[in-house]
Amino acid sequence: MKNKISIALLGTALSLAMAGIAMAQDKTVKIGALSDQSGLYADLGGPGSTLAAQMAAEDSGLMAKGWKIDIISGDHQNKPDIGSNIARQWFDVDKVDTIVDVPNSGVALAVNNIVKEKNGVYINSGAATSDLTNAQCSPNTVHWTYDTYMLAHSTGQAMVKAGGDSWFFLTADYAFGAALERDTSEVVKSSGGKVVGGVKHPLNTADFSSFLLQAQSSKAKVIGLANAGGDTTNSIKQAAEFGISKGGQKLAALLLFITDVKAIGLETAQGLSFTETFYWDLNDKTRDFSKKFAARMKNGAPPSMVQAGVYAGLIHYFKALEALGSNPHDGAKIVAKMKELPTDDPLFGQGKIEANGRKIHPGYLFEVKKPSESKAPWDFYKLAGTVPADQAFTPIEKSTCALLKK
Numbered sequence: 337m338k339n340k341i342s343i344a345l346l347g348t349a350l351s352l353a354m355a356g357i358a359m360a361q362d363k364t365v366k367i368g369a370l371s372d373q374s375g376l377y378a379d380l381g382g383p384g385s386t387l388a389a390q391m392a393a394e395d396s397g398l399m400a401k402g403w404k405i406d407i408i409s410g411d412h413q414n415k416p417d418i419g420s421n422i423a424r425q426w427f428d429v430d431k432v433d434t435i436v437d438v439p440n441s442g443v444a445l446a447v448n449n450i451v452k453e454k455n456g457v458y459i460n461s462g463a464a465t466s467d468l469t470n471a472q473c474s475p476n477t478v479h480w481t482y483d484t485y486m487l488a489h490s491t492g493q494a495m496v497k498a499g500g501d502s503w504f505f506l507t508a509d510y511a512f513g514a515a516l517e518r519d520t521s522e523v524v525k526s527s528g529g530k531v532v533g534g535v536k537h538p539l540n541t542a543d544f545s546s547f548l549l550q551a552q553s554s555k556a557k558v559i560g561l562a563n564a565g566g567d568t569t570n571s572i573k574q575a576a577e578f579g580i581s582k583g584g585q586k587l588a589a590l591l592l593f594i595t596d597v598k599a600i601g602l603e604t605a606q607g608l609s610f611t612e613t614f615y616w617d618l619n620d621k622t623r624d625f626s627k628k629f630a631a632r633m634k635n636g637a638p639p640s641m642v643q644a645g646v647y648a649g650l651i652h653y654f655k656a657l658e659a660l661g662s663n664p665h666d667g668a669k670i671v672a673k674m675k676e677l678p679t680d681d682p683l684f685g686q687g688k689i690e691a692n693g694r695k696i697h698p699g700y701l702f703e704v705k706k707p708s709e710s711k712a713p714w715d716f717y718k719l720a721g722t723v724p725a726d727q728a729f730t731p732i733e734k735s736t737c738a739l740l741k742k
Contacts, residue, residue, distance in 0.1 A: 481645030
């Protein structure tokens with residue numbers, strides 16, 4: 337009997353040991369690209385973000401070293417409940433390790449909580465709210481591409497300095513719009529300007545006439561568009577129909593993507609000032625990647641800032657996994673390693689991830705070219721200035737992230 341018990345215990349011990357070895361050598365990764373696949377943010381994220389994730393997996397070099405990387409995608413339809421349900425199923429049923437993208441700050445904040453609960457990894461590229469690295473920061477989240485603080489302190493500050501010292505806001509009525517209006521209002525006031533009013537509009541609305549009339553009648557020098565995607569393009573097009581710019585008021589496109597400029601057209605968009613952290617034509621490395629990306633996109637479009645962020649964020653994530661030697665399936669541990677390693681990729685260059693999860697890199701002030709200045713398809717921007725990496729985002733000492741207090 338004793339021999340049987342000893343053999344059984346030995347067998348159990350060996351099984352546990354083998355399981356431990358297998359876990360230590362786990363080189364499988366599953367990534368979920370959660371985006372708006374068919375709505376107003378589909379062009380700036382959507383299928384292009386899924387492609388960016390696939391390209392990052394291919395370019396990481398891990399698959400040639402025996403790693404297995406799966407990419408799946410989901411459509412949150414710009415609804416926090418749908419995004420939350422997808423995220424829970426991915427972690428509980430599909431065994432997803434990491435969620436990327438998530439344009440729409442309302443969805444992003446909801447997903448942020450779930451990722452922390454499930455101890456996964458969230459690399460945000462699409463959502464803008466600066467709350468993700470302040471009040472709602474998480475040890476499991478990296479905010480990669482841009483945020484409302486950056487947009488406000490670059491575009492907003494530049495316009496006030498240029499004489500636009502009175503503002504009226506046209507704001508998308510959800511978390512992103514509220515955060516962008518809040519952050520820009522603070523910059524306008526601290527720069528010596530004033531906010532004379534504002535109006536909120538429903539997400540994905542088609543008719544901006546009543547909102548634009550209120551903005552026009554405010555006599556504000558600047559109409560700040562605290563919206564994005566289809567809402568931005570529709571409001572700019574309809575503002576042109578109302579002759580707002582010809583009447584002397586300036587439009588501040590607080591968040592503008594290359595896909596928006598394409599939808600608006602250079603004739604209407606020319607002269608718009610805005611900030612991005614990526615443009616396909618910045619340098620040889622961005623041009624090389626963008627050429628490969630566009631060749632695989634059905635519409636031949638270069639990557640948006642959001643799609644570039646998905647690629648770059650995952651490139652760094654894969655470097656962290658390689659440094660760890662395997663996938664520990666421990667999101668907080670992986671994000672800690674991502675923060676430990678300096679960032680360096682072909683799209684955003686060298687940088688770092690702060691303790692609050694904020695990825696630091698330069699911001700670029702652009703102006704939309706006149707039709708006569710554009711020499712090729714998607715040749716839309718001219719560089720007006722650069723915001724250094726150490727000035728582009730919330731100073732770490734001003735962050736309200738609880739992680740900094742530990």
